[in-house]
């Protein structure tokens with residue numbers, strides 16, 4: 001499932017491949033991927049426009065067009081973006097944006113949890129969806145204030161996109177392991193030291209994952225994501241990893257490194 005690092009990689013891919021290109025046609029093969037817009041409206045608002053800039057907030061992508069509006073793309077669980085030449089569409093293509101010059105942007109999504117739409121000002125889009133600040137951009141003081149405002153389990157707070165946008169299940173486990181915090185610890189009871197460590201690790205882990213193209217086997221030794229499985233040895237060589245459910249999500253932790261207080 002794409003999390004912030006994978007979505008950032010998709011943003012860079014769009015920046016390199018479609019920015020500067022004009023859309024000459026759009027073909028919606030599955031209306032179910034459209035959010036708040038009919039196929040005819042999408043066509044009307046995008047054909048003839050040129051893509052100017054690819055942006056990301058949390059797990060949400062925006063491609064700004066030359067009229068100031070943006071194409072919005074959320075990859076959901078299995079969404080993928082691919083530049084293809086000519087009419088080369090694939091089994092799970094849901095929408096195809098034909099670009100001047102002969103290539104097309106293909107939106108592929110097997111399980112169809114992703115969405116495509118058009119928005120005006122990005123700030124209003126984020127506000128309507130109650131998305132918190134981007135996990136890579138949030139300053140330390142704001143991070144601490146937002147996390148501390150909740151009495152829930154810290155893992156649930158990290159996953160709450162209205163607190164912080166972009167952290168999913170895998171990265172939440174990684175930053176809690178790195179900070180030696182039990183996932184059920186109450187967010188408002190964490191010490192300033194623990195909160196500072198969490199903020200540092202959120203930035204560090206996400207940047208590292210982007211740098212290595214989300215290939216977890218290339219992560220440095222000591223990262224949980226290299227072997228995130230119950231029964232595996234703790235990456236610090238200190239105990240065996242176990243699993244539990246937090247807010248219905250499978251959570252992997254080391255009880256020796258992350259003791260419950």
Ligand SMILES: [Zn+2]
Nearest residue numbers: 234238254257
């Ligand atoms: Zn351990």
